[in-house]
Amino acid sequence: MKKLIAAAFGTATIALLSTWVIGASTTKDVTGSEVSEAHASAYSKEDLRKRLTPIQYKVTQEDGTERPFQNEYWNNKEAGIYVDIVSGEPLFSSKDKYKSGTGWPSFSRPLIDKNIVEKDDISIFGVRTEIRSKNADSHLGHVFSDGPKPTGLRYCMNSAALRFVPADKLKDEGYEKFASLFDK
8 A cells, every 4th residue: 555655756755654643752863863754765876875874874774784893883882872874763771782603783672662673584595583673674784683681682783773872862863762771
């Protein structure tokens, strides 16, 4: 149905209708501009190519994988949250980040479960569970069952799919509801 409406009226119409019908909230995209979460998934490929770096586009839109130990957040120890590079939807917290030894940022759980979508990934490596963002449908990485307690899960994410928001900038960037996670 969504494809039929998009063909007839365009993706911008879907975003506007979705915002009106479901009252989608506002968040920030890669440029820091406010966009509705419904609109985030309606970015055109052309728009995303302009907004994202080549590796961000390859990872989020073409299901790519960045190199281990040569990415922005694999060794980040700063307090804050990680959001989708495309839509700004909150995904992970530094409180759940741990050193997995894989060379990619790894988390024991998502910050908000409903912002994460799991899909079967059938590739040359067998069946894995792919992790995508709900609103932007960005490819983020994969989840494995070899993580630490209490979840036993390892959300192995691509830095290129994420934007880090430091704890002291959460209020300034519209993520104030997460600021209390980092109160001392």
